[in-house]
Amino acid sequence: MKCSMMFRRMTAVAGILLMLLTGGVTVHAESETDTGVPDGNGNFLIVYSDRYEESVENTVETMVTMAAAMGKTADYGTVSECIPVLDQYEYVICCDLREEEESFCQKLMDYQGKIMVLGSSFMKQYLKLYGYRSSWYEEEGSVTRGELRYSFLEGTPYSGIVKLDGMLSFLYTGYSSGEILIGSRSIPFCSQAAEVRFIPVTEYESEVAKAALIRELSEWLWPYKDSPPDYAQYLVLDELYPFMNCSELKRQIDTIIEAAVPFTLSVMPVWQNVDYPSMKEFCQVLAYAQNNGGTVILHAPIIHKTVDDIEEIYEKLTDMTMAYVNQGVYPMGIQVPGSWLNDELHLKVLERYRTVFVYDEGKETGFSMETGTSRFARQGHQTVMPSIGLGKMGETSLKCYSSAVYISGATNEAELAAILDNSRVSQAPFMNLWDLDHSVWINDYNIAYTDGLLFLNGEYTEMVFESEEYEEDYDYQRRMIQRITVNLQNQNHFLMGVVVVVIIIFASFIIFARVRNRKQFLHKEKEE
């Protein structure tokens, strides 16, 4: 026993030494100090006005984060910040610029790379400088809204309302994609004028507009004449708790296996009660899934920003991961909220993971225009962003970035069947995470999956599923309160229902009492 422990420790130490010597972290940690201005190292540059609006910030964030899922790094800055570094980029996007300084326009005229312009105002200024005659294009400055129609894959186009800063269309265009309906007129969503790729939309709030922008961005960034490669989508059974109903989980997994759709299981982190039979049972189901094509990723724990001791976080993450590894379940990546991509501490934590799934937690992500670049993208992860679900069941129609379709662990049978049906016919391919290489580094452990082989601390490990016995009648000391803690969120939904009913009852009682009081009052007044 002691020998075995000693051997493990020695292996762990050797593993760490090996990693340190070979720079074993598989992602590229950012070593340079951020200056807050673009430094010319990104794949493309986004230029926005010195006096930008909030919508510009949203558009920039969309492009920056989605570019990371395409494996590209976006740098961004104001006009004045970008002028000195413009020539260092092959691709430049002018995002909702207005009447800009002559110096910038002149710089752009001399620029040899590819330009994309979002918004009509600046496009007109640029065209005039370029020598475009007004007879070559149509314009109407008062137009502010239009209906976007865009086909992503074969089939009916998706539509949505978009904001414009005037209408601008070219009589001669080399490239055209999508359309924007303005009254009876139709102009392209994306077109080519001179050397410039042009999109007249200035706000990308709607999902369709966002998806169309990303698609156009991906096409434009592709340096060759053919289309860029297809990225896959991943089906993720999300927020799986170790103490959930395992037979129900097994049923869901069997349904997915039967549907022959590759899938990933996102497990919630645990570091307490890991020796409970229910944890064992849960891990048995996960191992079963793992041996039937499913991959496992670890859902990010809640880390409060006030916790600035990264060693403490590493330690916790180590415990959380080992809780699964010890039971034959190997998390291949981590699932994090969007806010992790913009926070120093979290970015540091992410350096230990090659594969990162991002989910939208519906909160502010903390994206800052001051950063000048996406540090997350520069870390070089395999990034999977949440899918822009244009379809009924949340499936994506985009193949230009890696996307995840998240399904709640509480999804019922019928919903799951419908999602799987959609997945089977989806034109965006579903991919198995086992087809990629992964690496996870925890304090004294390195999990690497390379060329279809699993290595634990550099040692090849075979993944074999062996059914094990677990105590079925174990007394968890789980009373009503403990049951509630298992899923307080469900209790919240129940409470919300109760509150709505109570409020309706109280409101109707109040109305009744008020009417009655008034009647009694009037009655007495009459008597008097």
Added chain:
Amino acid sequence: MSFVDALSLYAIISIWLLMIINVILSIGGFIYYMKVGKTDGRIPLKEYPMVSILVPAHNESLVITRTVRALLNFHYPKDRFEVIVINDNSSDDTAEKLEEIQKEIPEGRLIVISTGKEVGGTGKSNALNIGFSLAKGDVIAIYDADNTPEPEALIILVENLMADDKIGAVIGKFRTRNRNASILSRFVNIETLAYQCMNQAGRYYFFKLCTIPGTNYVIRRSIIEQIGGWDTKALSEDTEISFRLYRMGYYIKQMPLAVTWEQEPHLLNVWFRQRTRWAKGNLYVLMKNFRYAFDKSAGAMRLDVIYYLIVYILMLSSLVISDIIFLSGILGWVHVTLGGFSSLLWGMAILVFVFNVMLTLATEKNEFSLESALLVLLMLFTYAKLWVFVVLKAVYLTITDQLFHKEVKWDKTVRYVEQASVKGEEVDQVFDRKERRKHGR
């Protein structure tokens, strides 16, 4: 689950449990109010029993005149009731004030008992026992010295008491006469209506349980004799006697149409001392009757003991815990990592609280307004928090009293001359107007 998570879970479950109990009681109370509101509350009797109205008064010269006049003005057969004021070791001119009224009322319906240091001045229970020894009535009515009951209050209470032999006592409703004196008195007014009246109505409607509020109630003489008078050790003699009534198999009825108006504290220190006394009294009763929570033979009374336990243990601890966690969270000392633990839970609790109180206010005239809704919200974050300090102090005092064998000391609520004495006059005028209307004048 961390220790903080466990505490948070405990706090949130406790608060929601209390909230649900209050919601249920409010619904019951509202239905009862509406039912009673259809009637005039009267159940005429062939023969009206003799009633002795006991009024303990210790240094009450500021309010006693108005109170006694209101009591003498009851619409009850004049020869069937007497008012006994126990001038309990007063050092002010209460005695002179009472003497003046006595001269105006020659029938001898106003009896004044003045006690000295030897027998008096030790509290309300003692004063009531002294008054009771001279009382002739088969029914005993109790009014505090600052009350202005409506003329119909007594007859409604007595008729309801006599309507059922199983009823041991009937309690009326009390309203705040000086509600506009300060923001504190406005809070007290809201609290009184929502948590002392509506809540009581709900408890009565569902379980036939009520707690005697200390004033504006009638009780059978035989019961007082049987229990040997009021417990002089109890600071909340009202709660104490309620429990004794339950144990005897009687029930207590609430009759919201029997209304009395009373002066509530408008200053924080006065309020704090009064509430500390109440809380201390309730803790004494709780300790005395704790064993009944586990006694099946105690019947419905068990519910009341449990209710008090919930209020004084669950509510107090959950409020203290949630406040500590909230403050520590702001300071970054602790973090709750409970799944689903969100501000939504607190938001919903606040919403339910506001609606709950507004429902009560809607049943009263001139109480339901946007201003009241804002006050309720403000009350939650100010007045309600003070309750925690009140109970904590009461717990501390109870413990020190037990440890050092201190004698129970009655802390009298300080009265004041209402600025708008006119307001009080207005109340009297309303009664007069009602009276004139009734007699067709």
